[in-house]
Amino acid sequence: MTGVLPSQAIEKMFQRGEITLAQPLVEGQVQPASLDLRLGTVAYRVRASFLAGQDCSVADRISEFEMHRIDLTDGAVLEKGCVYLVPLMEGLALPQDVSAVANAKSSTGRLDLLTRTITDGGVEFDRIKPGYSGPLYAEICPRSFSVLVRPGMRLNQIRFRRGQAVLSDAELADLHQQSPLVDGTAVIEDGLGFSVDLRLPGSDLVGYRAKPHTGVIDLDRIGEYDPQDYWEEVHSTSGRIILDPGAFYILVSREAVQIPPAYAAEMAPYLAMVGEFRVHYAGFFDPGFGHDAAGGTGSRGVLEVRCHEAPFVLEHGQVVGRLVYERMSALPEQLYGAGIASNYQGQGLKLSKHFKSPR
Incomplete structure (x- = not known):
């Protein structure tokens, strides 16, 4: 298959x-x-x-x-x-x-x-x-x-x-009709577009920026590091932030995404023409990601953003990447988040698992 x-x-x-x-x-x-x-x-x-x-x-x-x-x-x-x-x-x-x-x-x-x-x-x-x-x-x-x-x-x-099993835009639109892939309007062009959320409910905290001089992180230590030692909070009341060249940011998608069990997806950059920045470093979304999550609203995609060349104004709702969906050759026997200790099911704005929950 x-x-x-x-x-x-x-x-x-x-x-x-x-x-x-x-x-x-x-x-x-x-x-x-x-x-x-x-x-x-x-x-x-x-x-x-x-x-x-x-x-x-x-x-x-x-x-x-x-x-x-x-x-x-x-x-x-x-x-x-x-x-x-x-x-x-x-x-x-x-x-x-x-x-x-x-x-x-x-x-x-x-x-x-x-x-x-x-x-x-x-x-x-x-x-x-x-x-x-x-x-x-x-x-x-x-x-x-x-x-x-x-x-x-x-x-x-x-x-x-x-073989090749990437869904065409028409197939992706049909899948969205059968099983909504996002909790809002689906922007479909060479995949499913997603945008950045800079107006999080009840807070002006919209992301984190890595500090330039920090200690070592032991990758075996889970939930042990204080975020304040490694990250600066990024706040916005205007729905926009300015990305500094060379700085690394953790942001979150506006859309809550679902990956149905018979499909997998890979996050890809949107278009270089929208800005000189990279929006991901880890791009696999497993079958079941966000599917039947708490409340049935899917899971947000965390964006790992690095700006290049010149400072760039990032606006709330700006499309910054896309998800390319593929068919599975068969249904997996285990889905993401279903009893396999998946760290990011039902996530919002979230640092890696090595950090304590921000105070």
């Missing part, structure tokens, strides 16, 4: 040797429509980000660009502004009719921890051709905070696809 492969199909890939493991799977690693990827035991500090390039291996590139290597066994700090390459515990031997796409996990994106997957012979980040056989690597560049990592940590995830 054409479409994104569900959890039960991913598990069969292990049985057939299409996904290889340096260490046994851990609980929760297989998600409804994706597989979490785990850091290995060593990190290479490299001079610059790179792709292997056609007919070249990542190992050859490492030997060219390596500055030093770091043993992660007992934990190690990846410093803000540096670029690291980490071999992952998972490898692939894909069939000729299955491709893959990777992305940062939600908590990774909310820490401004740029994490991309590269492969031998790869000419694109996060895109893996059908039939690829070889190792996987995570390129990690902490942008706002230095982080403490250990082997087995899961910073990015991978989806597997058979």
Whole structure:
């Protein structure tokens, strides 16, 4: 069947040797429509980000660009502004009719921890051709905070696809009629558009901006950090804010989004013409995200925003990105938020899981 492969199909890939493991799977690693990827035991500090390039291996590139290597066994700090390459515990031997796409996990994106997957012979980040056989690597560049990592940590995830199953705008409009995808008017153009909310009910707090000089974040520590030590609150009474070049913001979508069980979605930038900023670093929405959430109103999408080039005025309701919907090849046996300890079901404006609830 054409479409994104569900959890039960991913598990069969292990049985057939299409996904290889340096260490046994851990609980929760297989998600409804994706597989979490785990850091290995060593990190290479490299001079610059790179792709292997056609007919070249990542190992050859490492030997060219390596500055030093770091043993992660007992934990190690990846410093803000540096670029690291980490071999992952998972490898692939894909069939000729299955491709893959990777992305940062939600908590990774909310820490401004740029994490991309590269492969031998790869000419694109996060895109893996059908039939690829070889190792996987995570390129990690902490942008706002230095982080403490250990082997087995899961910073990015991978989806597997058979064929093309992206919904056309007409198909997306039909799906919205059958099962509303947003709680308001659906803006459909090359996907489902979503806008930024700068008028949150009962508050002039509209987001957070990363502080420039902070301590290290241990990625194993959940709910332990005081947001005030790492974030400045962003307030607005006018429905607009000015984004500063180079600054990193956490904002929230105006729309509450739903992903029906037979579909998955990926967040994509809207159009470069609307402003010089990036609106996401983590882009997978699993089947069931926001579906039948409390009150039946879906879940907001958290926006990880970085402004480029020049200060930019962001207005309430401005369309800043889109969701591209795809069919699942089969219904997953487990949906997002349904008993699998999903961190962001029913979310609003929310920092990563490492932080205490703001006072």
